[in-house]
Amino acid sequence: MRIETSAGPAEVEIARPKRRPPAFLLVLTHGSGGGVDAKDLLAVRDSALELGGAVVLVTQPYRVAGRRAPGKAEIQDAAWLEIIAALRKKFRGVPLIQGGRSNGARVACRTAPQAKARGVVALSFPLHPPGKPEKSRRDELLAVGDIPVVVVNGARDPFGIPDPADATEVKVIAGQAHSYRTGFEEIAATITPWLLRWAPN
Template sequence: MRIDTSAGPAEVEIDDVLGPSLLVVLTHGAGGGVDARDLLTVRDLAVRCGAAVARVVQPYRVRGARAPGPAEKQDAAWLELVAALRERYGPVPLVQGGRSNGARVACRTATAAGARGVLALSFPLHPPGKPERSRRAELLAAAAAEVVVINGGSDPFGVPEAGDVAELHVIAGQPHSFRRGFDEIEKVVEPWLRRWSAR
């Protein structure tokens, strides 16, 4: 389905279940898509846990751009499409997340969206080689939600501090785009989602 936003249309892949107990909204990294294996792993788990899952191709990617542009514009569009999805599914708990840039968006907008949980895959703590340009404040912006971060131990974008999030899991030896460790993602995410779907 397509959802119109102030930044243009977003494309949304929906995996529905009958009477969902949870709405999970996921999005991609800056240059990636919603078929990344880690996102699909989370999608499959969420559906098994009784959640409706929306994987969002953000407006800048729909129009063919590789860079997301200003954070304010990206966040405003995200909040608009999440509002449209919440109208569709009603008052079920919202968990939002994504990988890399998508994780940043999910964290920055968590409070405004009313998200109960945030799943941040490969959260890019800083640009490669520039630890002084920390994005820690974006993680802390999601403090009203329960934030779970899963990063690779060899991620050149850095790894957040454990004290900044509810849960931090590091997959040893993995770079920014996971090549393995999807079973570890399952072990972390499944019980977390089942807790939310039971609330």
């Protein structure tokens, strides 16, 4: 389905748990030039569904329009909050967890307080541009405030790895770069216990 935003239409794919109301709503989005078919996103989706959560994969307006670069953060964030508002109308009264990979993780962190998210999943959070550690995006990660955030990054990520002190949990996947070729079971094993706090007993 499509959700209209001030930046253009976004496309969303909704997956619901079978035979029961969702325990939580997990909304995930892609990196700058990627899509919601990234294997790490799908590993997190599958884990959340097994725990009884509803999962929404969001293709942001700039990607629907065929662009690879997200543009200004203010425009991207405003559109994201509009998407979240529309989804909340479909999933009333359940905890919201939002996240994404790379640029999507940045959006999720920056908007978490305004979205009133209960948690954030940050996959391959790009701490800085490759080779430019002085241009840190640490402030975006810290924008979550007191909201729990779990970070999963590859050990060889040229975009850097957040400091463990700056998140609730930082998991480093050995041998992996910014895009994962393996380690999806490890990602799922990290995310599953973290999501359990919102899952039914």
